[in-house]
Amino acid sequence: MYSQEKIAIALKLYHQCGSVTKTVQTLGYPTKKALYAWIHDEGKPKKERKILELINTKTHPRNSPVEVKMDALHRCFKLGESIKSVSEDIGYTRSSIYAWRKKYLQKDAVALMNDKSIQSETLEEGSVASNAKVEELKAQMLNTQLEIDILKETINVLKKAPGIDQTALKNREKAVIVDALKNKYSLPLLLGKLDLPKSCYYYQENILSKS
Structure with a gap:
């Protein structure tokens, strides 16, 4: 320099x-x-550096949604965009993006999610409320991890942009995602999450097996 x-x-x-x-x-x-x-x-006016607005609002929460994190990682480490430019574009620091990548590589769903409904509470161990809360947290964790894994497959296997509406995926694309994750999750759970009828899945499986 x-x-x-x-x-x-x-x-x-x-x-x-x-x-x-x-x-x-x-x-x-x-x-x-x-x-x-x-x-x-020479002689060209320099671009004004965009100042990061590190604010906590509804449209720009201090803890960014997982979709924002995955999109930033996709742009920086898949598409090759400058981490500096992506940081300035989304309004989060470069160190945040590196931290998200570290958690992503560690496959740590908890670190990438920002579910504020998951809060620590003082409950008596063994109580009905405590057991119900534990099960609720487990269900939330499973759902969040499933969403992240589906998003990963959408990006890595289907080569789709992170911001794509998953309901807009074709049945064949949904079937590919199901195949990639069916060893980790139950088939009914995957089909329900992707809104893919079982009959459509098996139809696509038959077509894919012949291709």
């Missing part, structure tokens, strides 16, 4: 001698490619 002073010196010398090669040879920096880029960008 060169300072603005060094860039200015290189551009001044280039305009004096009119040669990219001579400028680089005289100064010993930068590469020809870099100098061409500086010449191209």
Whole structure:
């Protein structure tokens, strides 16, 4: 990375001698490619840096939804977008994106979810309320992990964008997702979550087996 002073010196010398090669040879920096880029960008107004609005509102919660996290990871680590630009676009820090990726690679659904209905409560161990709460939490955890896994398969297997409406998937695509996850979840649970009738699933299975 060169300072603005060094860039200015290189551009001044280039305009004096009119040669990219001579400028680089005289100064010993930068590469020809870099100098061409500086010449191209010379005089252009610089983009104003977008200030991150680290606020906690309904449209921009401090703890972002899992869909936002997965979309950011897809853009940065699948599509190759700059983490800096994605960070500025979504309004969350770069360190947050790296933290989300770490949790994603660890397959930690709890860390990626933000279900505020899951709160610690003081309940007497063994009570009916306690047991009911535990079962409720387990069900929420299972549902959240299932949603994350379906989203992963939608991105990795079907190559769809994270923001896609899963109800808009074709039955064949839903069947592919079911096949990818049926060793982890029960078939009725997957079919119900994807709104795919059993008859349609077996029909698609028959077609896929012949392809």
